[in-house]
Structures are given as structure tokens and as C-alpha cells.
Amino acid sequence: MKEIRIHGRGGQGSVTAAELLAVAAFADNKFSQAFPAFGVERRGAPVQAFTRISDAPIRLRSQIYKPDYVIVQDSTLLEVVDVAGGLKDDGILIINSEFGPETFKLDTKARIMTVNATKIALDIIGRPIVNTVLLGAFAGATGEIRPGSIMDAVRERFPGKVGERNSEAIMEAYKMMEASI
Amino acid sequence: MKILPGGICDAGTTRVNKTGGWRTFKPVYDYDKCIKCKLCELLCPDSAVHPRDDGYFEFDYDFCKGCGICANECPKSAITMVLEEK
Amino acid sequence: MPREMNLDKSKMVVVEGSYAVAHAVKACRPNVISAYPITPQTHIVEDLSQFMADGEIPNCEYINVESEFSALSALVGASAAGARCYSATTSQGLELMHEVLFNVSGMRLPVVMTIVNRAVSAPISIWNDHQDTISQRDTGWIQLYAENIQEVSDMTAQAYRISEDRDILMPSMTCMDGFILSHVYEPVVLLEQDLTDGFLPAYEPEHVLDPKNPLTFGAFADPNYYTEFRYLQEQAMQRALKKIEDVANEFYDIYGRYYGGLIDEYRTDDAEIIIMAMGSVVGTIKDVIDKLRDRNVKAGLLKIRSFRPFPAEAIKNVIRDAKVVVVLDKNITLGLNEGALFTETKSTLYNTDVRVPIIGYMLGHGGRDIRIETIERVIDEATEVMKTGIRIESQFTDLREELL
Numbered sequence A: 001m002k003e004i005r006i007h008g009r010g011g012q013g014s015v016t017a018a019e020l021l022a023v024a025a026f027a028d029n030k031f032s033q034a035f036p037a038f039g040v041e042r043r044g045a046p047v048q049a050f051t052r053i054s055d056a057p058i059r060l061r062s063q064i065y066k067p068d069y070v071i072v073q074d075s076t077l078l079e080v081v082d083v084a085g086g087l088k089d090d091g092i093l094i095i096n097s098e099f100g101p102e103t104f105k106l107d108t109k110a111r112i113m114t115v116n117a118t119k120i121a122l123d124i125i126g127r128p129i130v131n132t133v134l135l136g137a138f139a140g141a142t143g144e145i146r147p148g149s150i151m152d153a154v155r156e157r158f159p160g161k162v163g164e165r166n167s168e169a170i171m172e173a174y175k176m177m178e179a180s181i
Numbered sequence B: 001m002k003i004l005p006g007g008i009c010d011a012g013t014t015r016v017n018k019t020g021g022w023r024t025f026k027p028v029y030d031y032d033k034c035i036k037c038k039l040c041e042l043l044c045p046d047s048a049v050h051p052r053d054d055g056y057f058e059f060d061y062d063f064c065k066g067c068g069i070c071a072n073e074c075p076k077s078a079i080t081m082v083l084e085e086k
Numbered sequence C: 001m002p003r004e005m006n007l008d009k010s011k012m013v014v015v016e017g018s019y020a021v022a023h024a025v026k027a028c029r030p031n032v033i034s035a036y037p038i039t040p041q042t043h044i045v046e047d048l049s050q051f052m053a054d055g056e057i058p059n060c061e062y063i064n065v066e067s068e069f070s071a072l073s074a075l076v077g078a079s080a081a082g083a084r085c086y087s088a089t090t091s092q093g094l095e096l097m098h099e100v101l102f103n104v105s106g107m108r109l110p111v112v113m114t115i116v117n118r119a120v121s122a123p124i125s126i127w128n129d130h131q132d133t134i135s136q137r138d139t140g141w142i143q144l145y146a147e148n149i150q151e152v153s154d155m156t157a158q159a160y161r162i163s164e165d166r167d168i169l170m171p172s173m174t175c176m177d178g179f180i181l182s183h184v185y186e187p188v189v190l191l192e193q194d195l196t197d198g199f200l201p202a203y204e205p206e207h208v209l210d211p212k213n214p215l216t217f218g219a220f221a222d223p224n225y226y227t228e229f230r231y232l233q234e235q236a237m238q239r240a241l242k243k244i245e246d247v248a249n250e251f252y253d254i255y256g257r258y259y260g261g262l263i264d265e266y267r268t269d270d271a272e273i274i275i276m277a278m279g280s281v282v283g284t285i286k287d288v289i290d291k292l293r294d295r296n297v298k299a300g301l302l303k304i305r306s307f308r309p310f311p312a313e314a315i316k317n318v319i320r321d322a323k324v325v326v327v328l329d330k331n332i333t334l335g336l337n338e339g340a341l342f343t344e345t346k347s348t349l350y351n352t353d354v355r356v357p358i359i360g361y362m363l364g365h366g367g368r369d370i371r372i373e374t375i376e377r378v379i380d381e382a383t384e385v386m387k388t389g390i391r392i393e394s395q396f397t398d399l400r401e402e403l404l
């Protein structure tokens, strides 16, 4: 079983990202589970969402303490949240940033990767919506999931042009990450 | 008698249980004074005032308990409470 | 009896727990829905409102009300008039219904409610525990607790079948853990409309409220009659013990899905330590048991699906040969220092020859996460009990001593 934690700010679509990841994983013939950090949500406040992906049906209901992967939607969160907390040594931490991974000195043995998701989103989607883009980056960085499954999930959730542009951005981020592995 | 689950029974069963007997004073109309304002009908707590076809009212002594509210409220003093002869 | 359950992945979709429940309600073809939104039940009633607005629930009225008290009161009339009725609530909303809960069961109205379990204020908490429903255990409602969203959505149809049976005629609460199940996305088979139309025929009450043929429901009962009404309710609850099993079996025959009837067992056959629990924590416990079995710890799980009626016989039969029983409660009876499942399990055994030691833990209150480590620790402590006997009968666990 793989456990993923997504950090974002209220309104950035972290919960949606976790859900889409679960939908995509299931389409990849795995079992999945997505849930928010149950709390009182405020726009702009740090939030977390979680996804579990497994070959067998998932029974575990506790929260995620030792994720295999962490996705950070907004690098300013690093100042207020311990985004690497509990991350497994052989895990991967994906940060949305224009800077390279070496910029980030975090207390973790896990591999840090960065992707300029905001730029990809602005260039392709035309708006700074990074949650779907980061899922593409996740697919490229981890190989846990087919990018096509993420694109399908996103197109189903956001039909029409929005879905198409998001898919394009997902593919872009996927290729970038794949290349940097 | 058997009880039905849920306490279900026929409606209106109090009809057979006449309650007028405990009255000491009974209301009596003076139709000459009555202006058909309906207040007595409206205010009777036992619904013992029934309309007649001519627009006046009559008492249902099977259920009137003799409380005197109708007499008290009648704006024309068209109702008097008289001692029951028992 | 444990059964094979083969989930057909091609029929599954990844949806939120609340949506799965709302969809199941729709498939049960309700005639009247009345509810008042309250976290974390909100998504269920929002989804149902959407179905109504889209015309997807034919022959149904959605009554908007100003409180939970009114929501259930509206259903008293509607159910007496012969409608299949549904509501959903949680926590303070359920407590506000308290008076009406007795009316519904007393009038033998087969209303079904989903309770999205949440802690009760004060202090205010929107997170999960079972205090809300446990506090309503004496109101004459059947209470079923679900382990995952597949179970709770399927339970909706089961609950109508049980409640509407003429031998039963008692209302049901189907209980799902707030947030943990209501807000989780996971693969689920949405309750199939075609199968449900076969499984759950239209509700046909024997007596209906009808202006043309007036009847009194819940009539006045003086001391000459009152006792007998309570007796009849209890008899119906006792019959429900079998009905819940029968309906679960029939559901399995038609849908191929099974979660236990009154109870379910997991690796209890040779178990020395049996853990008893209700709701979503059951899933976590199964994972821990598998792990411990690999280390030769003979642990098993007794999942309680039906808390009301209380499955005393079924429990006794499962725990009879265990060396120690551990009961987990997400609730407390204040003033007794015990959770309700613990107290009632003990009392079930008192006048019997089953003399297995039972210890109780109160945990998961107000949404405190129940971690794998916690389950492992209580099993460790149970192992000690096998050697030393009971030292602490009932206690809080995961207490943060540093706050006290």
C-alpha cells in the first residue's frame, strides 16, 4: 500500500486532487481511498488531504502518519507546516516551485523534486490552478499511476475545454518529471 | 378488547364518552340579543357550540362543561348561565 | 456464518461515502424526505436535494424544515399516512430529536434514518464518536453500525426491509462514522436500482392515516394499557434479531454482498483474544489482526452490526471459548466509567456459564484518531490479562496525560 499526503491552502483543491488520484488509481485497477484532514476549512489556511493506493481492498481507517509521497502545492507552506514530517526515507517529496530541489533544506532523507506547476498552469490552463498539474508531476515522479488515468479522471470531473486544458498541463508536468528522474 | 401496536384505534372515540354531566351551570341563549358574531363558537374550549342553519348557534349539552367562557365573552350578553336542575 | 464476498470491480465507482448513501436512499424509492443540514451529515442531504431538483426521485416530497425536531415530526405524520420516510442527522441534531424518536417507535412507524456519528457538545466537536447514537439506545430504534461505505449504503435497503416488516414495525438508524466514512472517497457498488426494486417492495402499511377513514395513532394509554405497549415493542425487537439475520442473508442471495447479520466474525475460530467493536474502526482492527497473526498472536474480531436489538446470544456463542475479550467503545456512560458495548456484553454473561474475562477501552472520542499502535497496545495488554487476570477493568486509552 502506498500513502500520499497533499499539502495545500484552503481553496487550492487539495481535497479534489486527493479524490482525483483515488479515481485514477482505481481506473488503473488498484483499490484506493481518499479523505480530507477533517477540520474546519478556511480559505488560505493550510490544509491536508490524503490518498491510499493498494492492490487489495483498503480496510485501514486511521489517518496517514508515514506517507510514501508528499505533494506540496505551495512552497510558502514550508515555513508554516512540517511538510516532510513522517515521510519515509525512500519516499518522494514533490514541491511546486520555480527553484530546483537543492534550494530546499528539509529534515528528510527522502528525495525532493520540484516542478514549476504554477507556470505550467498559467501557460496552458491560463489560471494558476496547480492541483491537477501536480498529479501529472506525481505520476511522472513516482510511476505509481498512468498519466492517462489521471487525465481521464480530470476530464470526467471537469468536462469540456477546462478538462482538455488540464489534461494537456498534466501531460506536460508528467513528461518534465519523468525526464528529471 | 385487544390493543393494536402503535396505539392505533378509531378516531373520535370520545363521542361516546359524554362529559356534559358534571356541569353545574348551563349556558342559555337569548337570540333576540345575539348578533351572530361567532365568538361563542370560536372560544368554546369543548367545541360544544354548533352553528344552526339560520346563522344562530346552539349548545351541545352532551359535552358543554358549563365553564361560562361563552357567556363571559359574548359582546351582547346574549348568553346567561343558569343553575342546572338535577 | 462468514461468506465469500466477491466484489465486481467493473460495477464499482469511486465516490464519496455521503453520495453512496444518498444514492442508496434514492434506490429505495422514498416518498417523503425531511432533514435539517448539520455537519458532517450535510453532503447526504445536499446530494438528495440535488436528486430531487433533477427529478431523479419520483413520487417523493422533500420537506424543508427549521430544525431536526421538525424534520422527524414531519415524518411521523408522513409515515402514519403510509409514506416511506427518510431522514439523516447527527450529534446535536439527533439529541434534539430525542422526544420524537420515542414517538416514532411508539407509533410503530418504520422510518429509516442515517446517523452520521459525531461527538456531542460541550465542548463543541464536529468529529466522530458514537456518543450521539448510544445516548439514544433506549428509544426503540433499531441501530445498525457500518464498517465501510459499501456496507452503510447497502444497509439502507436492509433497514427498510427490517423496519417495514409487519412482524417488526420499528424504526431504524443506520450509523456511519462522521468524516471517516461520510467524507471518504473509495470504490463502491452503488445500490442497484433493478435489484432493489425486487428486494424492497413498496411499503404497504396495514393502518394508514387518512381523512376519509380517520384513525388515532399513538393514543392515550392509562396505567391499564401502557405496559402492554412497551411489551409489544420489546417483542418486536426480539423478532428483529432473526429478521436482521434473514434480511442480510437474503441481501447476499440477491446482491452477492454480505457484512454479517447481527454480528460478523473475523479470524475468531481459534482466537484466544477477541476484540469487539462497532463502525469503521473494524477495518483498522482487521489489518492489525492479520499483522499479529503473522506473529502467532491468536487474535480475532467480533464486529457488532446490531447494537439494538442487542445480539446477546450471538455474542455469547462467539466469545465463549476465548481467553480474554477486549471491548472498544467510542462512547462513555458518564458516572460508570464504561462504554455501553462493554457494559452490555458483561451483563449478557452474568447469569451464564461463560466466564471469560472482559476488559473495556474507551477511545476515539471527539474524533481522536485510532491508530494501529493503539490497537496493538490493547492487544498486548489483553495478552497480559491472560497471564495475570484483570487489573484494570475499564479505562480510557490514548489519554493525553500532559493536558491534565
Ligand code: SF4
Pocket: B029, B033, B034, B035, B036, B037, B038, B039, B040, B041, B057, B073, B074, B075, B076, B077, B078, B079
Ligand atoms: S358571542 Fe354572543 S352575540 Fe356572538 S354569536 Fe355568540 S351569542 Fe351571539
Ligand code: SF4
Pocket: B027, B043, B044, B045, B046, B047, B048, B049, B059, B063, B064, B065, B066, B067, B068, B069, B070, B071
Ligand atoms: S359554557 Fe363553556 S363549555 Fe359550555 S358552551 Fe359555553 S364555553 Fe362551551
